Amino acid sequence: MEYLTSNEIAEKWNISSRRVRILCGEGRVEGAIQKGILWLIPSNTQKPQELRRGRKKQDDI
Structure with a gap:
């Protein structure tokens, strides 16, 4: 099985690496x-x- 780092997954999923680490x-x-x-x-x-x-949004409140 091939593993990727959080930085590589972040690029693949189009989110920040910090968000990937939080999800993990x-x-x-x-x-x-x-x-x-x-x-x-x-x-x-x-x-x-x-x-x-x-x-x-402020207008929705």
């Missing part, structure tokens, strides 16, 4: 392994669904 820390990335300070993620892992909600 929350246990939302299937198969992710932490080796020291590195997160190793299987190359075939799908991006988890986004659970965050957007902010309301």
Whole structure:
């Protein structure tokens, strides 16, 4: 199985590497392994669904 770093996955998923590390820390990335300070993620892992909600605009309040 081929593993990619959080930076490589971030580029693949078009999100920040920090966001990838947060998702891994929350246990939302299937198969992710932490080796020291590195997160190793299987190359075939799908991006988890986004659970965050957007902010309301001032006009909507």
